[in-house]
Amino acid sequence: MDFSISDDRRMLTDTLRRYLFEQYPVDHRTRVAYAAPFHDPAQWAALAGLGLFHALAPEDRGGIGGTGFDVAVVFEELGRALCPEPVLGQLMAIRLTLAAGGDLEPLLTGETRAAVALDEAEAGWDLDALTTRAADGRLTGRKTVVYGGAGADRLLVAAAGPGLWDVAAGDAEVAGYGMIDGGPAAEVFLDATPASCLIPEARAALEEARDWAALALSAEALGAMEAAFAMLTDYLATRKQFGQPIGTFQALQHRAVDLAIEIEQARSIVILAASAMDTPERAKRVSQAKHLVGRIARQVAEEVIQMHGGIAMTWEYPVSHYAKRLVMIDHQMGDSDWHLERLMGMLEAG
Amino acid sequence: MDFSISDDRRMLTDTLRRYLFEQYPVDHRTRVAYAAPFHDPAQWAALAGLGLFHALAPEDRGGIGGTGFDVAVVFEELGRALCPEPVLGQLMAIRLTLAAGGDLEPLLTGETRAAVALDEAEAGWDLDALTTRAADGRLTGRKTVVYGGAGADRLLVAAAGPGLWDVAAGDAEVAGYGMIDGGPAAEVFLDATPASCLIPEARAALEEARDWAALALSAEALGAMEAAFAMLTDYLATRKQFGQPIGTFQALQHRAVDLAIEIEQARSIVILAASAMDTPERAKRVSQAKHLVGRIARQVAEEVIQMHGGIAMTWEYPVSHYAKRLVMIDHQMGDSDWHLERLMGMLEAG
């Protein structure tokens, strides 16, 4: 048993944290995240240069990491900085390309930016209900809210089956927009769009990629909630009402303590999920993490706003953007209830 | 719109409250509720003499009340005094006898004490899963946790169908015991026991009787939680820790306030259910009440213990018995989740 972080991973964490702190401060983030292209392409390139994508891939495939812990520490830092760069699509593309036995290199250098198109309006997060159809090497259908879809070079598309298809973004109609919590997304319209099949029977690969994404989002939420909580404790210590710091009011103290305990729970479940990514327990641990973090992230967001009061309702004060991200993470890759239902299905297995 | 209580009903309430306060104080209650026969037969007779059972039946059938509000105010007072007399069985027997067109008189005078046997070990609260069988005017099966079953004169038994049967208690094997929160119950073993059929197709009548029982239990919980909450506020005002009354600690204040708000919710939903007993909305309103009161009663019980601290864990301090009753009410006539599922089934109807 050893819960210490390896030197390599600590270096990665430290580098990334310092870089984001200096180069991607929250006011810059707010400027770029809500206006087209809804992220900062220069920063995307710089992050690639830092080796960020290499950290998401295993060493025997040209990466420098690729374990659950690597992914978790990277996304925790992205979350702490509220970074809107579409790294999630890149991670999923790396996992799917690994499963397809393809070439990772363009993804790792960042030369190719990929987005993965799973969800559809009627299907939600359900891979069995997809209606996008493949015929004669062409895809027809509409994929909805594709994270990082705006500006991506390649689209990895899940079609009915489910099968996995590769589409050059230029061949599809990609209608980009920003998310309510910042960052790029897109609707992808496929109308007999040329595509090449990467994995004909892709259920296992898609579930695996989605589990990695769910781990990443859980870790991102963890970083974001730690940052938001730190802002709260600072505020409680400095803001005065009725002549004393509001942090001296016991009712607020106890609620802040409860948040601290919940955040500790979130950290632990992310660690557990990260440890299980290459084991048969992956699905269970990931769903436990995404379920629990989803619940806790909402609680943290709501409580941090409530305890701040009005100021946290403003666009100008960064807590509002953290709160939005914390809540909206639950809408990506299956929400808290969706993962709880997945766990309910596993109960009888033990 | 008029939320005032009618003079008749206020007189009934006042009489009952004063009577129970004087004649059935909580130390007497604790003495009788946990030792055979688990209630006080003399008090049973006295309550009958006060007209308690008449209040549960409509005027055109020999009673003096019988509306939802009559039942609610009677059981609220029983709950406030934590009265363990098996009035619930009498209420259900009155409703079932009304449905069967039978003679209420022996029930109203208290000359006959009746218990209604619904639940079975495998069926739980499910009337469709009953296995007690009727053949040639005889019943065979086991009914479990029959409230008031010990010492009852008549048993109204739900058998598979469901049908409703009348059994003389002396003809069955009745194994009496006390409940963890006080009061009498019994296992009823039927082995070709003679029985007369009261209602051959009794689903509607049984559901209606159970809804009346659920209203009564919700009102009983309301009375009990108000009493328990009053003990808590007294305790918070007098008990000192770290040199000041614990009621001055803001964290406890806010939690006490939250309980007060929840109790107000409980009162309102009981009023709503009581108003709907003779309308098509009965099932929905009763399930809303039993669901909500079940949740709130548990919260009140747990919080009242926690905020008191150790003393509320003792048999000697009355709050413990109130807390038990508040929690265990949820095990009678469908728990909070059971009623929520019933409501879920009604959602699409509007």
Added chain:
Amino acid sequence: MDLTYSPKERAFQAEVRAFLAEALPPDIAAKVAARRELGKAEMDRWHAILNAKGWLAGPWPKAFGGQGWGPVESHIFEEECCRANAPRIVPFGLKMLAPVLMTYGTPAQQAEYLPRILDGRDWWCQGYSEPGAGSDLASLKTRAVRDGDHYVVNGQKTWTTLGQHANRIFCLVRTRTDGKPQEGISFLLVDLDTPGIEMRPIRLIEGGYEVNEVFFTDVRVPVTNLVGQENEGWTIAKFLLGHERTNIAGVGFSLQALEQVKALACRVTRGGKPLIRNPLFAARLAAVEAELEAMRITNLRMLDRAARGGRLTTEPSMLKIKGTVIRQAINDLARRALGPAAAPFPSEDLEANLQIAPEGHARNAASYFNNRKISIYGGSNEIQRNILAKGLNS
């Protein structure tokens, strides 16, 4: 005990319902249903329709041009407006300033301002909160110094809702700095065209503009604009806080929002079935409906009491807390129900061209975030708990 409206009240309810069916412009109702921001023109249009009917100021006494509605009629009117997706009446002039003027204003002030509120010439906004003094009004710092026939006002107000549409503002200002902090406050009417006033919008969490900061630099206000006595503002502020609280629970909003979520849950699918048959979602819906029904009855009990002249003590604070919690829970369900489709930043363009969420629901997440405010403003739920705690053992 009788939970139903009297025949007279039912007749009024039918009258309101019929009027709304006829008079409420469908374009406005559609915007309200979709929780899109209304422009000033749309709000003015609706106010004018109501004013023509005489219902803009229903609760005002007849002497001032109202209908003299009691709490029950007001409640019925508001409930029906919510059900019909009518816009909320902008309360600052009609429900906040007007009662103050009727109680503390001079006949001249009443004659000057009340008609202008009714016919829409004046749009009032509120200058109470200041930066650094959220729920703690006694600590406010905006100074008004007497200079001949004028006060000279310096300071800053914030959270001024819809100030961008307003031409006048009523303010609490400090007119004395010695003594108890509560005792040096006055209630002042200010024309926003006066030199030295700057209004700056505050962008809110979800991206909308509905509140503002107001800066006062040497703003000269005639002393005739003082309401009540100098240094009596605290009394007026307390009067206002205790006033018009019968709709504090927002039952009508919640009922309407719950109906919308139910309809949405019948429309969207999860795992191939309508969401409303998903047990976890259905459980949340059914549970919040039970809570809302309970609160609806608590609210009616309070109205009944108020209508009989009973004094409201703890009820408004209880209803504020429970009402906001329930409304936020319904907003939460509306957001959840969309799944992936909740994510886009809402815009007219997106709604018109991409239709990602079902029609009318593109702003569910935005509404959820925006309505985090309701448990903060008007005395946060924490302040309400403090108020209730004082009454616990009395």
Added chain:
Amino acid sequence: MDLTYSPKERAFQAEVRAFLAEALPPDIAAKVAARRELGKAEMDRWHAILNAKGWLAGPWPKAFGGQGWGPVESHIFEEECCRANAPRIVPFGLKMLAPVLMTYGTPAQQAEYLPRILDGRDWWCQGYSEPGAGSDLASLKTRAVRDGDHYVVNGQKTWTTLGQHANRIFCLVRTRTDGKPQEGISFLLVDLDTPGIEMRPIRLIEGGYEVNEVFFTDVRVPVTNLVGQENEGWTIAKFLLGHERTNIAGVGFSLQALEQVKALACRVTRGGKPLIRNPLFAARLAAVEAELEAMRITNLRMLDRAARGGRLTTEPSMLKIKGTVIRQAINDLARRALGPAAAPFPSEDLEANLQIAPEGHARNAASYFNNRKISIYGGSNEIQRNILAKGLNS
């Protein structure tokens, strides 16, 4: 990062498991599984079995007859004991007094008492709490006045767990009444056979007897029974509160209890289906399991830190709060799962003759009520929150 046990730790785990399979008497395990009260004879029997193996005092240093287990081994041992339904080791002598004696006791005290703890001649109980001083130890009132070679003790202790089986008690007593309240407290060992002591049982909410009141009237205690210096008792009390907190979360209990609920939910039916397929119940089960897994990891992280010599700061309080909340949630599910069958007052007779609940579950409601204590004793969760609040901004 590696969440699994080392090969050495796994070998130890296997050894413990094998030992328990062989040595734990089945009659005792069955009683523990059914949460029935154990008698003194049964507890003595189990202690003797452990002592024979040398594992009764595993965490004690070897010099005192222990195994010198670190936090991880202790945790493994406790986890396996829970899994096997072994009785909890009675902690008062072994885990509370012993470390105090090893740190503050004289060699004579160590030589006299430690062996008697091991071989079961002494059963210690704890005299800390007093009526009216729950979590506020500094306010204790039991006096010990020096009289020659003796202290004369007068006062009352309460919440003395399993005092009915004990022959000795360690107490905090007041030896000085001036100065700061913390500074006049001493730590005293008392033979319960001394004249003037009366032990009265306190019946608990669910009907069981496990705690007592202890009354002291002119009880003469030799001064040699003082541990540490006079008026140094507060230091010892704090040492003890900070000690042996690696099992504070009760993870083992919760894991075992959750397994029992799962098995129960597979066995009982609701609406004709196994309860475990009822979506609302299954959702509660799956949610609490996720919480428990998270806390299990938090607990391991703390153990890892302690094993590396790191100082524990906020972890014990966090684990106390979350651990008790989760355990109580599992107790709640065990009670709910029974439906109507939860209601009977449990008794040996009922279990033997009527079998109302499934075997081993007749006491589910009683356990639920009894375990409300765990968030109160040992520093209530409110006290833990106060402790954590102090550390929030540091």
